[in-house]
Amino acid sequence: MGYSSSLIQRKFKDIVGRRYEAVLKDYSEFLLTDEEMLVPEVRSILMPLDIFVHDITDEAIEVLSAYNATISLAYITDAGVIELLEQALNHASTEEFRAKKEEEGRELLERTAAKLKEHGFSTQTRMFVGHKGDDVVRIAKNHDMVALCRRYADGESTDVSVSPIVLRICQRVETPALIY
Amino acid sequence: METVALIAIAVFLFTYALIIDERIHRAVAAMLGAAIVVFIGIVPWEALLQHVDFGTIFLLLGMMIIVNTARGSGLFEYIAIKTAKLANGSPIRVLILFALVTALVSAFLDNVTTVLLLTPMLLYVARVMKLNPIPFLVTEIFASNIGGAATLIGDPPNIMIASSAGLTFNEFLIHLGPIMAIDMAILIGMMYLIYGRSMKVSPDERKEMVRTLNGLDERAAIVDRALFKKSVAVIAFVVVLFFIHDRIGEILHIVLPFVDPTMGLEPAEVALIGAAILLFWSRQSPEEIFEKIEWPALFFFGGLFVIVGALVETGVIASIASVMVENVSSTGEAMFIVTWFAAIASAIVDNIPLTAAMIPLIHDLGTTMDVYPLWWALALGACLGGNGTAIGASANVVVIGIAEREGIGITFIDFLKVGMLVLFVTVAVGFGMLWMMFVV
Missing domain, CATH: 3.40.50.620 (HUPs)
Known part of the structure; x- marks a missing residue:
């Protein structure tokens, strides 16, 4: 992982915290997974x-x-x-x-x-x-x-x-x- | 230069470096810097209370409560699914509709929440279309930053500028709204020219996409129908209140004669009133909602205000302002410098500390020139400058961060190539329009 990539991930973690996991969980209720989409x-x-x-x-x-x-x-x-x-x-x-x-x-x-x-x-x-x-x-x-x-x-x-x-x-x- | 001034500059630069690198959480870095200048007495308690802009902090707090309460209803997922279905299987329409929805939502709610909630849907649609998601993602980033720049509450730099300069919601809409509308049209045109060719799908793929997306039920996204309706109603009420916040007394006086007709509400008060109404009406657990408030962001702002306050207290800002006054002969020239300095600096470093440092500088310039146009120049540069690089604004970091987690690499250089082009075109157009408003 390059510097810019790790920098973005650090910033992402600081800005978003654990909110992204919660959003993904909400979406998983009604969006098809890759497997289901096939x-x-x-x-x-x-x-x-x-x-x-x-x-x-x-x-x-x-x-x-x-x-x-x-x-x-x-x-x-x-x-x-x-x-x-x-x-x-x-x-x-x-x-x-x-x-x-x-x-x-x-x-x-x-x-x-x-x-x-x-x-x-x-x-x-x-x-x-x-x-x-x-x-x-x-x-x-x-x-x-x-x-x-x-x-x-x-x-x-x-x-x-x-x-x-x-x-x-x-x-x-x-x-x-x-x-x- | 005095020792305290040198210390204040060193603390500011050190904190700035920590924020750029982000090995230490930005909120912790800002609090550490603030702790140093408070500990050595550069910013005494009385001055600290003056430097911390509670207008900004309370506005952010109020909007965070509203957004976090509304989020529980599935409102944003509903918007995302509805947008995807409206595109009717056309990739270009997906790009345009998501850009417009992102810009519109970002104009009234915070950019990070907007992109955080729309990006997973955008990635899903791109996957269904079997298309490279990068054009859609970068367009979403630019749209979020442009949309956010259009209103007082859309982007933190605007909130800070409005709170410090006492500008109203309608002033932002009048001065920056048309600029951002034109910039959005230009952005969509640019994205079409750059990525349009790679967005072709066969009729069969289009049919398949429509079938898959039509299979999604936006009503299923609404997890709490009552909360959904209440959230929409309160957000609409808050937006209306923002439109009339500076002359609310006039309106209230008609029905409630005891209300002072000269009374106005601060934007922060509007946000907190909306938050209180939504919490009361929705009966959501306040503990749960308050837990979701992004406290690190609020402490980040608080710390920054104190660090910049140290630069004000030690006369550093006044010195920079006097150098500027000596070398700048007209408001137009000052507008040019402020716009382009803020734009380029915002692309490289976070636009929030930059705006925090620029605000007292512009106040100091007010002793010798009309600084009213400079607030718009600062807002324009600071908000649109964020489009320049992958780390220029929080929305960029969030979208690129999500993309990386989903295995889609948007490299710093790839983003820079498109981002800088968008930055220069949109800022140049915006600057031209401000020039026509205030100089010509």
């Missing part, structure tokens, strides 16, 4: 769907539109339910149930993809039978973000709480997660 690079977003996800909120679409990313819509039918049905009913009834669920899933995927396309997103769709928690965590490794509806894998309850499966996914995924 918009993470997000190229692909995984969006799991199931029968409990009826729609994507406008707020979620607004946030997602900040990233120029492809959205992978994944409709997952619970493998546990299929297994239980196979044990309780005959194979034909299970297949009938499965076909019905797949039909519902296809409709939801098409409807959601169309809505996202309207907002300028490029989308990919897939549908499979699997575990709604474990499989999302597994697939999320290949994506930069996961967008989860708080009703995903929940039930038809009307309260505003977040589904336990969604909370578990958030605890386990390494990518950023958005709950809408």
Whole structure:
């Protein structure tokens, strides 16, 4: 540190005292830090769907539109339910149930993809039978973000709480997660 | 020359050297110098009370109470965010708006607080724009010094001059206000010419900046809405009172006939009245507010007044004045010398001790010439001279100090190159206008 620099720091200390630290503390309440200011690079977003996800909120679409990313819509039918049905009913009834669920899933995927396309997103769709928690965590490794509806894998309850499966996914995924 | 006079000069120069170097706190240096001249009897108790300018000290004290109380409301952060958002993503607009806001706030509140509170926001905006913050920071420094020079309460040299010469708030506004308005326009033009090319941003960057800044909520900066409103109201009231402080009796007499119509209020009284009202109305803890008063600054002023008082008591100031009178033939010539001496000296050393020493000198010149124009010459030189170097004024030190802490180096030489240019242009324009007012 040169003489002029140390002189300015001495004078600064004498003139300002500890006031600068207090000012910085006040500003830190509402200014973004350098880290927060960096918009993470997000190229692909995984969006799991199931029968409990009826729609994507406008707020979620607004946030997602900040990233120029492809959205992978994944409709997952619970493998546990299929297994239980196979044990309780005959194979034909299970297949009938499965076909019905797949039909519902296809409709939801098409409807959601169309809505996202309207907002300028490029989308990919897939549908499979699997575990709604474990499989999302597994697939999320290949994506930069996961967008989860708080009703995903929940039930038809009307309260505003977040589904336990969604909370578990958030605890386990390494990518950023958005709950809408 | 008598021994006591030599001692007074030695103490003054020694203290000055300590203030320049700042290895010892300036307040301690001033108090030490004052202690020496009091201890050896150069300034006896009765004279000490005369030399300490309580008008200056109480004005500073009152304004410090008002500013420190208002600060707790988030008022300054609100102003900073609002200014940043108004710029609408244009770097040039950021430069101009921050310069104007800094100048305006500095004209009514102290420069150090102004830049201390605006600089972090300016750095943030520059970071969002991904632009070099130095042009914005140096412009803020110059704007603060120019804005502060416009009013009686804007800069300590003006406060000292007004208190000693009995000048009013409106006199400052009439004589220095137009000069500083023109100097501000010139400054913005100069900064545009010097830095304009480096302030280009792409449309995408501009969009990103607008998005980030619009994400800031200026209302969130207001931590105490009631205090915010009360602070704004009291500051507005104090400013109005400054405008009418010399004829307050006339106005009060209309509604309160027992008030003497010839009564006027000193600026210090206005500041203390405002401080009392704000403390009473806001119900803020006086202990907390009084703790925030910059006592070292007040003791620094007190010590300086005593040290300069020693030069007066020993006849040093009178001797310098007589030499000046012998060699200066007209008020215009004296104005030229005072303006440029104060400007150049203020760039090199602190303008507060310089002004403290110049005030009694100008009083002594009053026996042989009209010194009224010289007060404006001194105010002009002492305030704008601070723009010359990195250590010329407190605002410079604060902004450059903050920049260094944030990893942005503004070297002494880099600042000097722009600072001296601004100094010479703004002082020359100001001097020209004073010349037209008093000489032509």
